[in-house]
Amino acid sequence: MNIYDDVGYLKGVGPKMAEKLNKCGIYTILDLLLYFPRDYEFISIANNVEEFNDKDKIITEATVEGILKDIRTKTGKVLSTVLFKSGNTKFKGIWFNQPYAKNSFRVNGKYILSGKIEKHNKEIHLSNPKIMRNITLDDNKILAKYSLRDDLSNNFLNKIITEALVQINIIENLPRSILDKYKFISLDEAIKSIHSPMDSKILNEAKRRLKFQELFTYSLKILLLKEINSSVKGIGFKISDELKELKEKLPFQLTQAQARVVREVLLDQKKPVPMNRLVQGDVGSGKTIIALITMFNVIKNGYQVAMMAPTEILAKQHYAEAEKIYKNFGIKVKLLTGSTTGKNKEIIKEEIAQGKIDLLIGTHALIEENVVFDNLGMIVTDEQHRFGVGQRSKLSNKGENIDVLVMSATPIPRTLYLYLYGDLDVSIVDTLPPGRKPIDTYYVNKNESNRVYNFALKEIEEGRQVYVVCPLVEENEDIKLTSVTNLYDELKEKYFRNINISILHGKMSNKDKNEIMDRFKSGEIKVLISTTVIEVGVNVPNATVMIIENAERFGLSQLHQLRGRVGRGSHKSYCILVAEIKSETTRRRMEIMKSSNDGFYIAEEDLRIRGSGEVFGMRQSGESGLLLADLSTDFQLFKVANLEAKALLANQEEEEQRVVKEIINSIERSSKYICFN
Known part of the structure; x- marks a missing residue:
């Protein structure tokens, strides 16, 4: 057997089961062996069931002494019971609403069972016991628990993985x-x-x-x-004579940092090798204009450019900006997103294939197979850590040896990006454009939120708008965090009774999200209660207050990203962190946010305190294609x-x-x- 053989070669894997495994991403023996357990259960071997305590998980060998008739309880549940004996101890196996479970047992049959002990007066029950196969009772067990879909079971996965491992000898491949x-x-x-x-x-x-x-x-x-x-031989673009005219017509002057990064990108474009550059800049540092200037140069060389943003809102913003900056330069710009009508999509796809569109801005819609470019020279991805590796390469493959520019407002510590982005050259926009006011940041304990919302009310009365961010959509029973829906009800009742407030979260459709964001941008909605979906790129100059509930649950860099949603207009802006301050570490983290508006300093501190996963406000596994390693805990x-x-x-x-x-x-x-x- 070869590790690249189809999983269907394994004993017990018929066509239907192979289909179920395929749904889990398991196609080959290699996929199966790399389908790692999501968790483990530590279970004791019980030779004498009586010695164990209530709620202990055990494995024991037992003989069936009897199978009782099902009983319907007062609450309407069906109770199924099998009588067992292990050694000298008798106990009951009990299942609720699983009448089929008892069909697996025969009187006098011997079985190895696993389940949780429940002691009621002098009776011992094993709740929902499972028959364990392919195991021995010579030692305590650590049972692998896998992510399951359809009716795949842990037992079945254990069985076929064990069989595969018996047949395959994995040769060492490290020195x-x-x-x-x-x-x-x-x-x-x-x-x-x-x-x-x-x-x-x-x-x-x-x-x-x-x-x-x-x-x-x-x-x-x-x-x-x-x-x-x-x-690899790249295109090697010339520097267009019209660049000077474009810069002169900009409604503002570039900062020194912006001018330096534009120069770095243009020098890359001249080289006869494909550019692969990351432009990193704090929230509001003006990365978009860098992209627009350097894309302009490629277009004026006779090539097309694609720009991919993670959200429709952000794609629309880039489109509006491009239309404004490229006016009078004879550049055709189009927008392609999930909400583009079917008829318009077809027209855009036809025109892009014929070379009639110079710049196509969009979301994931750009990577669809039937989006074919006539002469693609450069791609730009914004907030690149939001796209999987596969999505970025799909876009790159639409052209041959093209230039790639990736932009990120997530400040990645210098100590980290060298490892994460070894394949990218890095440019840093490390100053903000003049006129950007620092945002005053405060933190308060949860029991002081009354003050916070009264302050927000005053800002609304002055004609301003307010963001309120929560970590969850629904209440979590295990972790009591403020949920969007609960907070909406509370704030509407207590503070914002006659004020237009709304909810925004990731489970909503794109259409609904866009509609709400448009109403917030137009000033119709005064208070937006949201999860972190508003984190990336939204520009509402009239919003002056950012309130973040359960701030202790976010990484510092994510808090900094959220803070950057305000302070975009001419009015004084504020960020208020509402946190459960139960430890010195939490207080220290809140102090860092209060004392600094420098995203790179904050990212370095975040890395030092909590690990690299917090830099992104997310676990990196999956994003990076990693199965086991987690950059937040395995950085060393x-x-x-x-x-x-x-x-x-x-x-x-x-x-x-x-x-x-x-x-x-x-x-x-x-x-x-x-x-x-």
Whole structure:
């Protein structure tokens, strides 16, 4: 059996089951082995059930003594009961509303069961016991729990993964020097132990080895991409004579930082290799104008440009700005989003294919297969960490060796972006345009919110508008956080009775979100209660107050991004953080926000206090294509893996070069970073 064989080759996987596995992204044996458990259950082996406490999870071998008739309880539930005996102890297996469960048992039959103990007076029950197969009772168990869809079961996944591991011997593919240096277990042992760990120690060793493997390969891929890009022949654009005229007609003067970054991008465009540059700038630092000037140069060289934004609101803003700046320069700009009508979509697609459109601005709609460019020379992605790697490459593939510019308002600490974006050259817009006023930031404890909303009311009476941001849409029973819907009811009743307020959250349709944002921008809605969907790029100059509920739940950089939604007009603006301040760390984080408006300083502090995941306000796994490693908790391991990848590429010895070739081949055959031979 080969790891690239279809999963249908495994015993017990028929066509229907293969279809269910496909829905989980499992097509090959490799996909199956890399379908890692989402969690683990630590279960004790019970030779004597009586010795265990109420709520303990156990595995025991028991004989069926009887199967009782189902009973309907007063609350209408169907109660199914099977009588068991384990050693000298009798107990009941009980299922609610699962009458089919008892059909798996036969009187006098022996079964290995797992379930939770419940003690009622002198009776012992095992609630919802499951029959366990393919396991022995020689030691306590750590049971893998997988993400399940349809009627896939943990038992079934355990069974086929065990079968695959028995048939496959995974050959080591890291150099012996690295294994010895960091005392890593073998790749074979790591894969086996992550699915079926003998104990906590070996599980941790397996995770450490596989996280390193992933981060090491991720680093190698970035470094190799940079190497490949530098040897590929690009377009090499000339500097257009009309650039001078465009700059003179701008309604403002560029800051020194903007002028420097424009120069860096234009120099890249002249080079005969494809540009791959990240423009990083704080909220409001004027990155869009940099993109517009450099896109103008490409268009005036006779090429088309595509600009992709993560939201329709942001795409519309870029479109309006482009129309204004490019007026009188004979440039045709079009907007393509999910809400573009079917008829207009067809016209735009026809015109872009014929080369009649110079600049196409849009959302994910740009990466649809039937959007074909006649002569694409450059792509720009805004807020690039919001797009998966696959989405960005789909857009790049619409042209040949084109220039790529990515923009981000998420300040990434200098200590981090060198590792994250090794394949990108980085330009930093580190000053704000004149006239941007600093936003006064305050923090208050949850019990002082009365003051906060009375202040917001005064601002509304002065003709201003207010944002209120919450972390969740619905109330979470386990974590008591303010929800959008609950807060709306409370604020409408208590403070904003005769004021037009509305809700915005990610579960709404794009059409509804756009409609509400348009009404807020026009001033019709005075208070917008929202989740973090308003974080990116929204421009409402009349909004002067940003209130963030449960501020302790956000990363500092995300708080800073949200704060940047106000302070965009001529009026004094405020950001008020409402937090449960129960620890010195929380207070320190709030103080950092209060004392600084510098996104890069805040990002560095965030990295120091909470780890890199908070820099983005999100877990990076999934975004980066990583399965196990999480850049918020594994940053130190990432640094080590990155250094080892660089050393490996520089090493010309035969063994090291063999490893590089094998990993390159594996990456080409699979999008996964944990590669097998």
